[in-house]
Amino acid sequence: MQHPYQCICVCHPVGGDGSGMLLAASGPKISSVNLQNGSIVSSWPDEESSPAHETRETSTPEGPPGKKRKIAQSTETKPNVIQLTTSHDHKHVIAATGEDKCIRVFAIDPTGQLTQLSERYNESLLYRGLELTMPRCMPKRPCAIAVTPDNQTVILGDKHGDVYSLPLLPEDKDPSQLVPERAEAAPRKAFVPAATNLTVHTGRNLKALEAQQKQKDLHAKTKEPPKFESTLLLGHVSMLTDLLLATVVPDEPNAKPRNYILTSDRDEHIRVSRGLPQTHVIEGYCLGHTEFVSKLCIVNDRLLVSGGGNDWLGVWDWVRGELEMKLDLKDLLVAVRQDGLIPRTSDASLRDASDTVAVSGLWACHMAHPHESQLLIALEGVPALFHVPISQLVAQYQCRPDLEYTALPGNLLDIAIHTPVSATSAEHLSSLNEVSLIVSVDNMHALGSTSQPRSEPTSQRLLSLPLCKDPEVKRWGIDERSTALLEAANSAEGPERGGKGVAALCYGVETLRKRGGGKEEEEEG
């Protein structure tokens, strides 16, 4: 059975014909697909060459001994891609892989050829004369990445709540500097226990301290610093879930644009910090969620949409930290179920799961006419695309926003917004009318379930949904003709994976929910 595409995005390589490339990650494999003719241009990692770097040790030795950690199943297993994004200039593709916690940067050429800029010692790549750097392994699993507007820096949030900045392309250092020789490292400071008999008093603690002091050659084990440049910008004592960069031009005259970093966490927070280089200043919080926040999306200038474990989306004036409105999702989810899209089941666990809402994706899809722009919403394990006009997401909008859905033949996993770009920017505007969505759906699990396998697995994993011109029809409709163009990608052999691994990779949002009974919020109207 083919592995679904868990992450997809569209890239318009510089010098390309403007039709764009689809980058799609299926398990550990990234493919680039020419959207003009549907051909698969390149895949990473190369099947034939299995670079030695792929199996390199993933966890740096750290801390005092004793902590048992899960070793990534086997060294043969390649790490799964968990994040995929492009730089704003469409010259580079940045991927985060899960098991080895690495950031990998690729160059994408006009034909869509992907080259990882990270295998310095891979001879087979060197002869092509590419600039090469090492894959950068972070101390914790990356969970959100963003590129600064100047395309110089990657901002990365990790599972432990910390946000780092890394140069997109590390400076080309001498190889000898990249691999510091341990022997030459400065002699380590002799270990002196931080505790003394003045600070610990209980019998057992004193005994432990005595044992520590006896041990002569015990060294203070410090975490090996990463071998690449990285700066800690800010951090939450929580699991970080999403990260956005935003720029706002203040109302004051002659004010310079201000950069911000927005971060969300599992403990219901949305934090607004200043952007580089003043990330230590917290400007405010958007507080109001009563379950985890999993996704953030800036829909226009000062309007932020947030979603997570609540059955509504928050619409915020994020600069002021004010909740403008709550967009209810529950009613439409009930409608989806009543329309028979999610088969009724006697399986109790499945029914429970379908009662909760976990927002797994938010995208702003901008059209030529701003009033046509839409917010796209994915709920975990739901075979439908929810959409709502962005113009209705304001407190002043008196009516109920027209939240609608488009049924899909599988649970929605990811969306790539495809806007064909023409050579000139003037044409770019008109081409906004031809926006279409490429949607990735789960071909392995039953509709509406994140655990139940499908009775009849299919290979259809990618669909094309152009915008319907006819106002009577639902906004987005699956188009057979353009979906046929994705045939090569749909039938491409994916890695063979067990169902459990796929579920863990594709459905991680609901696991953020705190156990032990959800406390219900008191409504404030």
Place this chain on the structure above:
Amino acid sequence: MSDAPPPNKRQKRTEKSDSELPKKKFYRQRAHANPFSDHSLTYPKSPKSMDWGTLFPAFVRKEQTASDTSTEEQENRRAQDNGAGSDVDGFAGMTKHVEVADIGCGYGGLLFALSAKTPETLILGLEIRTSVTEFVQEKIKALRSQNQGSGLYQNISCIRANTMKFLPNFFPARSLSKIFLCFPDPHFKARKPKARIVSGTLCSEYAYVMRPGGVVYTITDVQDLHEWMVGHFAEHPGFERVSEEETEADECVAIMKGETEEGKKVERNGGKKFVALFRRAEDPPWP
């Protein structure tokens, strides 16, 4: 690693009248808590939904009851009051706002000592351990009941909270003038620096809830931790260390050294006390 003490202790706790002081031996609890765990905490979803009136009933604005006023009315009233009451967002309906936070207040030694020193300043103790919080709450209740005539101990209160996660849920921006971090858990394990109450990233949160000019007070008997805290606050652009002379002259320092339960214990055992104060700087102008 259960949070709850054996039930017999719990029973004994209730066998006393309201004005009787609680006995510490019934409220003992392991001195560590995992700050990363979810626990089963209650916390407001934002400072605006915090119910301060229950914690500080003597400082509720008299002419209104909290329940039947809309935010609009409250706002109007705040405008009329014009500085007479609390003008800090999130403390609507109160005549004063909480200005001092004792993070990790333990058995509340500092709270009780500060209460008499500054009776007009609202001080909130925050403690992550359930039993210890209950002890402080019971003691405050008893002391308030014993001092009804003089109105003492009305300005202190204690809640259970994990401030490392939820500090901004309780306190609005720039509302605190003092934060105390007294004898925090040293977390000796080198692997868990993020479990400590002070880290570079948490300093940003302390800066957020403090008004410029406010002071963070730290004291510990563990030299490594002292150096750690000094290192992180000194490195943080939002704080500057308070000079030694000024530190010595600060009356809160003496209270912190002598009145905290942990301070007394260190004294008994002949340990050292390391004190450091940090002043919240103004935010830099936008670049």
